[in-house]
Amino acid sequence: MPIYEYIAADPEKSCRICSKGFELMRPVDRAPLEICYLCKNPVKKLVSRVNTPKLTKPLSVSEAKSKGFTIMKRRDKGVYEKL
8 A cells, every 4th residue: 555645734723743744554546635534624645755766786796696696607599507
């Protein structure tokens, strides 16, 4: 389930939870939350940050072997040899 972020539409009339903003796990097929569960005042959905993987350099042969990968090197057409 994705995590959605919400904040009060009018922070002056809302409770301390929704005036600062809160996160909520909801199924994708459900409609966005429109009112705070505690104070029943309107809330709006925020645009959240997206978690993207960091790009890293490829592993060297010795690093790959230490991580448990099997290293194969191509010798001929269709023929590989284990290093």
